[in-house]
Amino acid sequence: MTSRCLEISGLTVRTMCDGRERELVSGVDLALEGGEVLALVGASGSGKSMTCAAALDVLPPGTWRAGGTVELDGQVRTAREVRGAYVATILQNPRSAFNPVRTMRSHAHETLRALGMGRSGRNARVEAAMIDAGLEDVPRILALHPFEMSGGMLQRMMVALALMSEAPFLFADEPTTDLDLIVQREILDLLERLKKTRGLGILLVTHDMGVVARLADRVAVMDAGRIVETGPVMDVFHRPAHPTTRRLVDAHLSLYPTLSPAEPAT
Amino acid sequence: MTLLSARGVSRIYRTFSLVGASRAKRVLEDVSLDIHAGETVALLGRSGCGKSTLARLLTGLERPDAGEILFGRRSLASLGKEEMRSFRQAVQMVFQDSIGAVDPRSTVAAIVSEPLRRLVGIDGEDCRRAVAGLLRRVGLDPAEADKLPAQMSGGQLQRVCIARALAPRPKLIILDEAVSNLDLNLQIQMLDLFQTLRRETGVAYLFVTHDLRLVERFCSRVIVMDDGRVREEAEISRPLELSSPAGRALRAAVLPAMPMRV
Numbered sequence: 384m385t386s387r388c389l390e391i392s393g394l395t396v397r398t399m400c401d402g403r404e405r406e407l408v409s410g411v412d413l414a415l416e417g418g419e420v421l422a423l424v425g426a427s428g429s430g431k432s433m434t435c436a437a438a439l440d441v442l443p444p445g446t447w448r449a450g451g452t453v454e455l456d457g458q459v460r461t462a463r464e465v466r467g468a469y470v471a472t473i474l475q476n477p478r479s480a481f482n483p484v485r486t487m488r489s490h491a492h493e494t495l496r497a498l499g500m501g502r503s504g505r506n507a508r509v510e511a512a513m514i515d516a517g518l519e520d521v522p523r524i525l526a527l528h529p530f531e532m533s534g535g536m537l538q539r540m541m542v543a544l545a546l547m548s549e550a551p552f553l554f555a556d557e558p559t560t561d562l563d564l565i566v567q568r569e570i571l572d573l574l575e576r577l578k579k580t581r582g583l584g585i586l587l588v589t590h591d592m593g594v595v596a597r598l599a600d601r602v603a604v605m606d607a608g609r610i611v612e613t614g615p616v617m618d619v620f621h622r623p624a625h626p627t628t629r630r631l632v633d634a635h636l637s638l639y640p641t642l643s644p645a646e647p648a649t
Numbered sequence: 650m651t652l653l654s655a656r657g658v659s660r661i662y663r664t665f666s667l668v669g670a671s672r673a674k675r676v677l678e679d680v681s682l683d684i685h686a687g688e689t690v691a692l693l694g695r696s697g698c699g700k701s702t703l704a705r706l707l708t709g710l711e712r713p714d715a716g717e718i719l720f721g722r723r724s725l726a727s728l729g730k731e732e733m734r735s736f737r738q739a740v741q742m743v744f745q746d747s748i749g750a751v752d753p754r755s756t757v758a759a760i761v762s763e764p765l766r767r768l769v770g771i772d773g774e775d776c777r778r779a780v781a782g783l784l785r786r787v788g789l790d791p792a793e794a795d796k797l798p799a800q801m802s803g804g805q806l807q808r809v810c811i812a813r814a815l816a817p818r819p820k821l822i823i824l825d826e827a828v829s830n831l832d833l834n835l836q837i838q839m840l841d842l843f844q845t846l847r848r849e850t851g852v853a854y855l856f857v858t859h860d861l862r863l864v865e866r867f868c869s870r871v872i873v874m875d876d877g878r879v880r881e882e883a884e885i886s887r888p889l890e891l892s893s894p895a896g897r898a899l900r901a902a903v904l905p906a907m908p909m910r911v
């Protein structure tokens with residue numbers, strides 16, 4: 384499945400609040416190319432995760448998509464067509480995303496069944512995806528339950544399940560937020576490698592501008608349900624245009640006291 | 650003055666199932682540390698290094714298998730009921746998982762007022778006023794007091810937990826990854842609040858974290874743990890210099906401030 388461009392236009396999400404309709408996401412436009420990392424940043428509650436969920440029609444109860452289209456290479460697609468087949472998803476806190484009483488093998492087979500894959504070639508596909516995600520000892524890991532694995536291993540397994548689908552795009556919603564710094568670096572390295580080797584287009588949802596600096600090619604900034612700025616990562620860090628962007632970058636740089644914002648490292 | 654100390658504590662976890670006990674896992678091995686009045690100590694280490702277990706021992710939520718925890722000069726194991734109450738009043742904790750740290754059926758007002766009623770002994774109108782003041786302090790609207798935890802966002806609920814820890818005016822607050830789940834602006838806002846409180850009241854903090862960036866900003870001393878042991882203790886310098894392999898690995902994993910590519 385080769386798709387080069389995923390385009391979200393006019394995406395709007397509403398909910399009922401005190402008997403009135405309220406807009407949570409307002410007319411969001413995003414374009415994601417294959418082989419690039421687009422970071423979607425903003426404060427908690429700005430609508431980042433809601434945007435991803437709306438594009439794939441997996442919104443939480445009580446909220447609905449009130450408008451917007453998703454196009455693949457210029458062709459409008461339903462969320463059902465896109466989800467899983469063209470866009471795979473990995474989430475924050477991988478521990479809560481696995482069934483605690485099932486082994487990794489069972490999770491892998493479930494994913495392949497959902498994609499309509501038969502038994503032939505199944506093991507080879509699972510093994511290839513796991514090795515690509517940095518899980519070398521495949522037979523041992525397939526027999527493990529979630530509680531027998533570390534957070535980093537579970538997140539790699541999530542990535543492996545995403546790769547099994549061979550979807551050209553990946554939505555990664557805060558993929559490293561609960562992981563320690565060292566595991567975080569490993570997972571970010573992994574995502575970068577997959578971008579290069581597989582040409583994966585990654586929508587990276589995060590509130591950590593350090594993650595953005597490490598991985599993103601382009602950045603879209605959200606505030607109160609709207610995209611307020613989109614640009615190449617260098618511009619966003621060096622010449623933030625919108626006040627929200629400036630606040631995010633300033634807060635981030637205040638954690639690096641040895642580096643003044645006026646003279647950034649190169 | 651030393652507030653709280655660990656003296657050679659070890660902790661072993663075993664799991665039991667129908668087929669018998671699993672092999673014992675030693676999660677803390679001969680750990681000693683002191684926390685003095687008014688200081689801010691970072692406890693730094695990777696996931697699974699034993700730092701949360703140490704925090705639970707220090708608050709008396711678990712008992713060490715060897716060694717002891719000293720509150721002033723007294724061992725926690727020897728404290729009577731009244732002394733234990735004054736220990737709980739003096740040492741408070743904020744957990745990483747705010748949802749798991751509150752009763753889902755209690756209102757925000759009930760959650761924050763519990764230590765006031767049980768440890769400080771104030772009730773009624775005084776208590777309501779104190780709760781409103783505490784909520785304002787952590788940047789929440791006192792009108793939120795009637796909400797249930799499920800009606801709040803993760804960031805709001807964590808601030809409720811912080812308000813609860815501040816309520817009995819403790820001498821030491823143990824922050825176990827307490828700001829990790831907040832977004833950066835809120836993290837900085839909370840750290841600024843902690844710093845203000847330290848200046849005003851002389852409260853001490855044990856800041857359990859894996860994020861070195863926050864350590865440099867907030868703490869005066871750092872203790873690095875790895876694999877259940879203390880590997881290094883250092884004063885905070887800027888830039889922070891760590892010499893143990895565990896400390897250096899964490900240092901090297903800090904994310905870049907600025908994008909590197911062209």
